[in-house]
Amino acid sequence: MTEMLIRVGMEALSPERMLAWGLDFPGCFAYGSSDAEALLRFAGNLLNYGAWVSLHTEEPWFHFGNVDFRLVEAYQGGGLPAEHSEDGSIAFFEDDFRTLQQDEIGNALKVYRWQREELLAGLEFTPTELLGRKIFGETRTIQEVLLHIARTELLYLNKLELWAEPLPKELKPLDALQFSQEKVETLLPGLEENPAALEVDGELWSCRKLVRRLLWHHRVQIDAVKRLVGQPGA
Numbered sequence: 101m102t103e104m105l106i107r108v109g110m111e112a113l114s115p116e117r118m119l120a121w122g123l124d125f126p127g128c129f130a131y132g133s134s135d136a137e138a139l140l141r142f143a144g145n146l147l148n149y150g151a152w153v154s155l156h157t158e159e160p161w162f163h164f165g166n167v168d169f170r171l172v173e174a175y176q177g178g179g180l181p182a183e184h185s186e187d188g189s190i191a192f193f194e195d196d197f198r199t200l201q202q203d204e205i206g207n208a209l210k211v212y213r214w215q216r217e218e219l220l221a222g223l224e225f226t227p228t229e230l231l232g233r234k235i236f237g238e239t240r241t242i243q244e245v246l247l248h249i250a251r252t253e254l255l256y257l258n259k260l261e262l263w264a265e266p267l268p269k270e271l272k273p274l275d276a277l278q279f280s281q282e283k284v285e286t287l288l289p290g291l292e293e294n295p296a297a298l299e300v301d302g303e304l305w306s307c308r309k310l311v312r313r314l315l316w317h318h319r320v321q322i323d324a325v326k327r328l329v330g331q332p333g334a
Contacts, residue, residue, distance in 0.1 A: 103166045108142060109173040109193045110135055122146060123172070123195045125162075127211045127315035135171065143169055156214045161207050187252045188303055189313055196309040199293045208311045209288060215318045216281060219249075219325060220274075226329050231273070235328060242328050246273035249321045250280035256314050259305040260296055262287045284314070 109121040120138040122128040128149040132138030146164075153160045175191045200208075223231075223242075231242045240248065250267055257264040264283040267276055291307040298305050 103168040104162075104164065106146065106167050106169045107172045107195070108139060108169060109175070109195060110138065110171055111175045111191045112177070121193075121312060121316075122149075123193070125149060126208050126311050127215070127319055129316055129319075135174075139169060139171065152214075153211070157210070161203070187255055187317070188301065189305075189309070190303055192304040192306075192309060196304075196306045196312070197295075197297060198308055199295050200291050200307050200311065202292050205288055205292055205311075208315065209285060211315055212281075212284060212318065215315070215322060216277070219318075219322045220277075222322075222326055222329060223274075230329065238328060240324075242325055243273045245321055245325050245328070247276055249318065250276035252317055252321075253280040253284055253314065256310050256317075257283060257287055259300050259303070260291075260298060260307065260310055262290075 106125075107123040109123050111119040111121065113119055116133050118132050118135055118138040120130045120132065120135075120142040122142065125146065128142070128146050130138050130142035130145045132141050150160070150162070150164055153162075173193045173195060175193060177190055226242070234241055247267075250271075250273075254264045254267055264280075264287060267279060271279060288311070291310070294307050296307060
């Protein structure tokens with residue numbers, strides 16, 4: 101049986117914190133204290149990612165058999181300077197120059213929508229008073245996390261000068277999520293085969309990097325919300 105090549109990009113966030121990215125599986129990643137630990141965790145996360153996709157569709161766009169995990173790129177630049185926004189990203193892989201194809205955008209949007217459904221389902225039975233409650237040891241309330249998701253999605257879109265309108269200040273968190281989702285779903289299809297690579301505030305951004313970061317940030321914040329509401333698996 102032919103082996104399936106799983107290409108991994110490794111980002112050094114600090115000497116003791118690594119982030120493994122699935123270059124062909126946006127939304128799948130893993131942290132570790134070393135390259136080896138991050139790769140090992142990524143292998144497990146990829147299997148979970150595949151199972152998660154299969155729960156949402158009868159026609160997944162990939163099937164795992166014999167797999168060959170291969171570290172093909174490494175970024176050693178370290179984390180963001182102190183003056184940068186926490187949502188910025190200095191790291192850039194050569195693979196990020198690769199243009200997005202129609203099927204890749206379609207699959208990325210599926211993952212994005214399923215992530216959003218997961219987020220909203222987790223909030224359905226959350227008491228209203230918990231949404232704004234400050235929890236000891238946490239930097240944001242649930243409401244603040246939701247607004248952060250929406251603002252960051254618009255920020256990422258505008259890294260490529262897509263000119264998504266800013267989030268109206270009067271919007272409540274769930275309305276803000278709907279607002280940013282509409283922008284993502286409207287603008288992402290227009291990135292097909294777009295070779296743009298722009299430097300913004302010392303950060304290099306491309307269409308592929310935008311999708312990679314978008315689905316990563318969404319998942320990280322969904323897990324943060326799960327933790328705040330006390331759901332298992334966060």
